Amino acid sequence: MKKSDKEITITDVARQAGVSMATVSRVVNGNNNVKESTRKKVIAVIDKLHYRPNAVARGLASKKSTTIGLILPSMTDLLYASLANGISDVASMYKYNIILTSLKSEVGSEQQLFNDLLAKQVDGIIYMGEKISDTLYKEMLYSRVPVVFAGAIDDQDQIASVNIDYVKSVRDMVKLLIDNGNRQIALVTGSLTDPINSKYRLKGYQEALEQAGITYSSENVFETVYSLQAGSVVFDAIQKSGATAAYVANNILAAGILNAALDAGVKIPEDFELVTGNDSVLCDVTRPKMTAVVQPLYDMGAVSMRMLTKLMNDEDIQDRTIRLPYSLVKRDTTKK
Amino acid sequence: MKKSDKEITITDVARQAGVSMATVSRVVNGNNNVKESTRKKVIAVIDKLHYRPNAVARGLASKKSTTIGLILPSMTDLLYASLANGISDVASMYKYNIILTSLKSEVGSEQQLFNDLLAKQVDGIIYMGEKISDTLYKEMLYSRVPVVFAGAIDDQDQIASVNIDYVKSVRDMVKLLIDNGNRQIALVTGSLTDPINSKYRLKGYQEALEQAGITYSSENVFETVYSLQAGSVVFDAIQKSGATAAYVANNILAAGILNAALDAGVKIPEDFELVTGNDSVLCDVTRPKMTAVVQPLYDMGAVSMRMLTKLMNDEDIQDRTIRLPYSLVKRDTTKK
């Protein structure tokens, strides 16, 4: 069975329909310059033969692959999965396919991934990494194909990007904690080498403190990794520090901290308040449920992809940096 | 900046290196029939020009795209994300790219997705859907390119697949519940139109009952959707039914049921026991932690992809149906 049937090509269709390849091509591509009767005839043959245009040949001839590349840090992180979901829906709406590459697979650097994508002749790329090397940044900036950052930030605001106002979101959350009476608040993030932590979250945190007249101390900043296990270690440290509340960047880490606190007999939110900058179903599953910053992840993905289609189409873009509105969802790990 | 630099091709390299295209091609493809000095010369030019072979042209000429297609139900389900993760790692190990398509996007049927993938000339396809239409099944069976089911089942055992023994996993879990003293146990699954539920989970459930001499009653089977919200509705129904324990197919749904029970003042595991057939970080986050069937998701993905590479390579496969070992992780929603 397998491989017995040779693929049928545009030539076969042309011959059987008694027209030229060019005409078949026009029909397939919805070109209007085809007489209705001819179109019908061609379509009939296409159906009969189950002709399926070879996208690779098409790509070579037209110089467009109708494929975009997606570079993400991890597919098992709901944050990226949700973004990808929005991207995927809009992509299929515009008939684009997605080539998925993950930064997690140690095989080859991000640089390599980017080049592989270009070699595949993708028409555009969406990048969701948390940080980026200078070299790669420059390559993206001058790349033949457009690049959009989704849920990722470009400190230099040169590459198109879609995200939320991270600084403000942290400031808002920390302000909530301050308003609830906390004076010593822990900031728990991932690596401070990631700009989103060092430049944005830290900044929002400091701004909130400053506005409340609280002196910033680096003692209250905890740098760790995003895992459940890390939670209990960090919670011990936080408790020792004397903080009465914490802003935790990641939701899994927050769940770890929450459970560690509960296990230690700490009452939440009475004795300790906790918020996370990254909502997911997890925040609804924990008891108490966690107060969180809700980013419109699906929309961010969808908007990124829509923006990329415009860029690929050389359409005008008013704003290359789009910030979508986020919201603070107060659940049960905060007093108010 | 953009688009100013025309892409450099194999012809450019050949000219500058003073060799033929064929030789450049040989160097690029690691063909040994090239004198070392020639190879060096060509490589020097490649580096100097930053030549990057056009994968599309290569695909057209060689009839191989080094790309595989991935069809999954949802990327925001950790189950599939974890599988995809394993697939991705092995794929990049073998230099394959992945075209991602999601069944969730309503745009176009699964049939359409499959055809799009074939149009893109993928060398193989990995399917992770929970069910499949007869038409598509047949097309996959006789497809020009190999197909592997990952974490999905083929009731007819004709298509290569990698999964666990679902029947046995359910039977084991239900047996645990029976051994713990439960006589009336609820089976909570998604749509019974999905074979994995109707043919596998239900069967394992019935087998366990039968072995324990308990009469099966369809009253104890609850068909619902996999969401947190559904949990509380289902829990009410379960409670009315009088069941003292439940096997829940999906972990998010299980978390919903667990929390509903807790909210209703039911003591777990004392008054009610709960297990899920689908472990994830969620099971570790809930309090009490949930007892679950742990599938080796990453490995299942990796093995699927490895199998696909063999199939694409026309290598011999001893077993087209691979069942990987699973385990029962007893946490705190069961007495033992």
Next chain:
DNA sequence: CTGAAAGCGCTAACAA
């Protein structure tokens, strides 16, 4: 409205 023909960039015989 339709067809002829020239590529797109690369691989793969086949020669040399």
Next chain:
DNA sequence: TTGTTAGCGCTTTCAG
């Protein structure tokens, strides 16, 4: 060991 030369299947001028 290297070069020549057909294509791969399609799009796209350019004529007609």
